[in-house]
Amino acid sequence: MEHRALIQVENLTKTFILRKGIMQKDYIPAVKNVSFSLAEGETLALIGESGSGKTTVAKMILSLLEPDSGEVTFKGEVISNFNGTKMRAYRKAVQAVFQDPHSSMNPRMRIRDIVSEPLRYFRNGTDYHERAVQLLQTVGLSEDYALRFPHQLSGGQKQRIAIARALAAEPEVIVLDEPLSALDITVQSQIISLLLDLKSRLGVSYLLITHDLRVMRAVADKVAVMYKGSIVEMAHRADFVSGPAHPYSRSLLDAVPQIECLRKIQGSL
Amino acid sequence: MLQDKYVSRPGKTCPYGTRVFWTGAVIVVILIIMSLLAPFISPADPLDQNLSASLLGPGAGSYLGTDSLGRDVFSRIIYGSRISLSVGITVLALTLVLGTILGTAAGYFGGVIDSIIMRVADVFMSFPPLVLALIAMAFIGPGLVNLIIILVIMRWSQFARLVRGQVMAIRSEVYVDAARVSGARALGIIARHILPNCMSPIIVAGTMSIGAIIIDETALSFLGLGIQAPEPSWGVMLADAKNYITIAPWLVIFPGLAVVITVVGFNLLGDGLGYLLNPKQYERAGVGRGDFKGQ
Amino acid sequence: MEILKVNNLRTYFETPHGVVRAVDGIGFSLRQGETLGIVGESGAGKSVTALTVMGLAWQIGARLVRGEVWYAGTELLASPGRYQGVRGRKISMIPQEAAASINPVLTVAQQIGELLKVHLGLTAVERRIKICELLERVEISDPELVGRQYPSQLSGGIIQRVLLAMALSCGPDIIIADEPASSLDVSVQSEILKLLDYTKKNSGLALVLIAHDLAVICNNSDRIMVMFQGCVMESGPTKIVLSSPLHPYTVSLLSLYRNLDQVTGDYSGLAGSLSNSSRDNTGCRYAPRCSRVTGNCLHTRPEPAEVSGDRVVACHNPIV
Numbered sequence: 001m002e003h004r005a006l007i008q009v010e011n012l013t014k015t016f017i018l019r020k021g022i023m024q025k026d027y028i029p030a031v032k033n034v035s036f037s038l039a040e041g042e043t044l045a046l047i048g049e050s051g052s053g054k055t056t057v058a059k060m061i062l063s064l065l066e067p068d069s070g071e072v073t074f075k076g077e078v079i080s081n082f083n084g085t086k087m088r089a090y091r092k093a094v095q096a097v098f099q100d101p102h103s104s105m106n107p108r109m110r111i112r113d114i115v116s117e118p119l120r121y122f123r124n125g126t127d128y129h130e131r132a133v134q135l136l137q138t139v140g141l142s143e144d145y146a147l148r149f150p151h152q153l154s155g156g157q158k159q160r161i162a163i164a165r166a167l168a169a170e171p172e173v174i175v176l177d178e179p180l181s182a183l184d185i186t187v188q189s190q191i192i193s194l195l196l197d198l199k200s201r202l203g204v205s206y207l208l209i210t211h212d213l214r215v216m217r218a219v220a221d222k223v224a225v226m227y228k229g230s231i232v233e234m235a236h237r238a239d240f241v242s243g244p245a246h247p248y249s250r251s252l253l254d255a256v257p258q259i260e261c262l263r264k265i266q267g268s269l
Numbered sequence: 270m271l272q273d274k275y276v277s278r279p280g281k282t283c284p285y286g287t288r289v290f291w292t293g294a295v296i297v298v299i300l301i302i303m304s305l306l307a308p309f310i311s312p313a314d315p316l317d318q319n320l321s322a323s324l325l326g327p328g329a330g331s332y333l334g335t336d337s338l339g340r341d342v343f344s345r346i347i348y349g350s351r352i353s354l355s356v357g358i359t360v361l362a363l364t365l366v367l368g369t370i371l372g373t374a375a376g377y378f379g380g381v382i383d384s385i386i387m388r389v390a391d392v393f394m395s396f397p398p399l400v401l402a403l404i405a406m407a408f409i410g411p412g413l414v415n416l417i418i419i420l421v422i423m424r425w426s427q428f429a430r431l432v433r434g435q436v437m438a439i440r441s442e443v444y445v446d447a448a449r450v451s452g453a454r455a456l457g458i459i460a461r462h463i464l465p466n467c468m469s470p471i472i473v474a475g476t477m478s479i480g481a482i483i484i485d486e487t488a489l490s491f492l493g494l495g496i497q498a499p500e501p502s503w504g505v506m507l508a509d510a511k512n513y514i515t516i517a518p519w520l521v522i523f524p525g526l527a528v529v530i531t532v533v534g535f536n537l538l539g540d541g542l543g544y545l546l547n548p549k550q551y552e553r554a555g556v557g558r559g560d561f562k563g564q
Numbered sequence: 565m566e567i568l569k570v571n572n573l574r575t576y577f578e579t580p581h582g583v584v585r586a587v588d589g590i591g592f593s594l595r596q597g598e599t600l601g602i603v604g605e606s607g608a609g610k611s612v613t614a615l616t617v618m619g620l621a622w623q624i625g626a627r628l629v630r631g632e633v634w635y636a637g638t639e640l641l642a643s644p645g646r647y648q649g650v651r652g653r654k655i656s657m658i659p660q661e662a663a664a665s666i667n668p669v670l671t672v673a674q675q676i677g678e679l680l681k682v683h684l685g686l687t688a689v690e691r692r693i694k695i696c697e698l699l700e701r702v703e704i705s706d707p708e709l710v711g712r713q714y715p716s717q718l719s720g721g722i723i724q725r726v727l728l729a730m731a732l733s734c735g736p737d738i739i740i741a742d743e744p745a746s747s748l749d750v751s752v753q754s755e756i757l758k759l760l761d762y763t764k765k766n767s768g769l770a771l772v773l774i775a776h777d778l779a780v781i782c783n784n785s786d787r788i789m790v791m792f793q794g795c796v797m798e799s800g801p802t803k804i805v806l807s808s809p810l811h812p813y814t815v816s817l818l819s820l821y822r823n824l825d826q827v828t829g830d831y832s833g834l835a836g837s838l839s840n841s842s843r844d845n846t847g848c849r850y851a852p853r854c855s856r857v858t859g860n861c862l863h864t865r866p867e868p869a870e871v872s873g874d875r876v877v878a879c880h881n882p883i884v
Contacts, residue, residue: 038420044378062450064449064450088452091450091451091452095450095451096450098443098445098446098447100443101445103442103443103444104443104444104446104447105444105447106444106448106461106465106466107460107466108466109461117448117451117453117461118451118452120452120457121451121452121453121457122452162447165447165451167378168451169451169452227277
């Protein structure tokens with residue numbers, strides 16, 4: 001079943017320059033020739049540990065960083081060539097949920113204003129409050145959250161709000177950068193189920209960046225593993241979970257053995 | 270991280286910061302009222318000379334004594350507060366506006382703009398303030414408006430630097446990236462995200478610098494560069510008084526006290542504001558009293 | 565042999581919204597050579613418990629601390645002075661956010677050296693040797709080089725090891741590790757946990773391991789204590805508690821791990837909404853979300869009751 005490729009990433013490369021001394025510069029290759037594609041309605045999990053370059057890839061896709069070489073195309077067009085109008089349309093179509101819910105929201109803005117901010121840029125009409133309440137309900141939060149401030153909410157609630165904000169623009173793609181890593185195990189499951197629910201209802205594509213293999217197993221269709229800036233394996237989720245090809249991927253899966261202990265204990269609980 | 274949970278009944282806020290704030294606020298408000306009502310509450314015309322009653326101590330004739338020309342010290346202090354407050358607030362407002370615009374431009378856009386603005390600020394900061402004032406005075410002459418201009422010139426770079434630092438810190442926050450992804454552009458990001466989040470340290474610094482501005486004005490007037498006699502600026506009063514310190518100490522004490530009280534009032538206000546806007550910082554520093562198991 | 569006993573610990577904070585009872589009647593004991601795992605969602609009061617046991621509650625702004633902490637025959641909370649020579653030396657702690665807990669302007673060697681100087685009074689030469697020894701113990705290859713580095717130059721995993729080295733530096737009897745694995749990558753997590761376990765066995769110390777992930781506690785602790793909103797729900801030997809839990813909250817935590825590939829399950833018993841925070845001192849903390857709630861649960865707070873086999877449960881309607 002071939003869906004149209006929404007986002008195509010080709011040979012993306014980015015090197016950071018660190019100044020070490022007056023004369024010395026250190027070149028840190030963050031992303032090396034990364035290529036993949038994301039189709040409509042598909043969820044691609046980009047797996048890697050810290051330093052693998054996955055967040056840098058996300059930033060380039062979100063046009064927060066310029067690649068040194070290679071290109072990101074959206075529906076066939078290269079995004080670095082976009083002028084104002086096209087970039088606006090791109091931003092509307094590609095939204096993001098960031099890693100740390102505690103810092104991804106302006107602490108001085110009310111929830112309603114945070115969630116409806118994309119509406120100011122992408123949509124006409126001034127019914128911000130009503131629309132914000134609708135979005136909150138979509139993510140399972142009641143109307144009385146609308147007037148609160150971020151610091152009054154827990155991590156899980158904030159992440160739901162971040163998801164609501166991402167949905168405000170009615171995007172086709174949502175890039176999620178480690179959406180669960182700052183959350184408790186108990187809350188993670190709730191967010192995973194929200195993401196699955198939205199996926200089936202809205203048909204949105206996810207680019208899910210994570211090092212958490214539980215999330216990957218629950219949500220992903222395709223998996224790409226990154227190590228030190230390059231993709232070392234790309235597979236469908238089922239194949240990947242049953243037997244990853246690359247040794248690094250295997251070591252990642254092996255490092256989550258702890259659940260086995262619980263399973264053994266529980267037997268049939 | 271601690272979160273608010275299991276709230277059982279409304280409690281009280283930690284009182285220290287609020288006490289500081291209200292003490293300062295009360296002083297400042299009294300001063301403002303005093304300066305606004307000057308014509309009504311002042312017992313005499315501050316410019317009214319009465320040579321037969323010169324250099325009288327505080328007592329029967331006047332509350333705080335008279336100066337060498339028989340003018341009532343109390344009235345002059347009340348009218349002097351008008352000058353100090355108006356100069357202080359005007360200079361602060363102008364400095365904040367100028368400093369914020371330039372500091373934001375430098376901090377947000379970085380690069381060449383940042384370099385230019387900061388080098389200009391460096392030049393201004395490297396002059397000792399009074400030398401700067403003297404030089405400027407030589408070009409534009411004395412007077413109230415020129416005094417204000419000079420005081421702004423002396424202080425804007427300090428605020429620009431402060432704002433720039435704040436803006437640079439906030440520019441790298443995640444929610445700024447999030448705003449960009451949500452479609453915001455430079456002006457929107459600055460107005461909605463950056464400025465509101467850096468204003469509190471700036472307001473605190475600003476409130477506390479009114480004290481310094483008033484002292485600068487007093488100093489310049491004392492040197493004859495600011496307000497000119499016979500206007501009753503506190504600095505002018507101190508200048509007049511310096512020849513009579515031994516025989517009429519009240520001429521120095523009362524204007525001096527006026528300056529001290531005003532500056533302390535504004536500083537307390539600023540400090541208290543700082544506490545109110547950032548209570549957590551002060552708690553960490555141990556200002557809020559803890560109870561080590563009942564002791 | 566019991567080396568730490570905590571009785572009826574309470575730590576309250578005052579906020580503009582009222583009194584926050586972060587820790588509200590916790591008691592536990594720790595035996596030599598064992599690992600006690602404290603598990604609970606965020607807000608359960610695990611970190612505050614650790615800080616209170618270390619005598620640091622006032623430093624984070626606590627308004628009231630009550631209860632007893634018995635170590636080596638002394639009740640430590642009676643006066644601040646009693647923590648001299650104990651905190652950092654006999655009972656040490658690895659705080660929660662590794663990267664934020666280390667002084668960024670000192671090198672690794674300087675930080676460890678400071679502890680050695682203050683607590684053990686070692687000379688500079690002795691410190692050099694000891695620092696290398698400590699860094700080797702935490703499995704840092706090239707301790708000389710790492711000792712000279714500043715924290716910003718080091719990865720999360722190495723910083724965590726350095727913090728462990730600092731905790732070990734003065735030969736403690738007890739180490740409290742607050743979420744040692746949370747901020748790290750998956751592969752590093754399991755290394756650090758194994759290292760903690762190995763160190764514990766080698767040095768004969770007791771470990772208090774705090775985590776929100778039940779899987780971490782399951783694998784790495786001998787006894788477990790389940791906390792919820794400042795109170796103990798259940799405690800006992802880990803394997804036994806997790807294989808036959810008595811408290812409904814423990815059951816709901818376990819249900820998260822039941823089937824990973826299908827994320828279904830009953831989340832109503834779980835976490836994180838601040839909206840039902842109209843908590844009064846009466847009644848069981850978990851009652852609003854409990855599937856087994858009875859009338860009694862809303863009025864009287866269940867006292868921790870001893871059940872067979874060294875287990876404690878605080879529930880009016882436990883699972884039998």
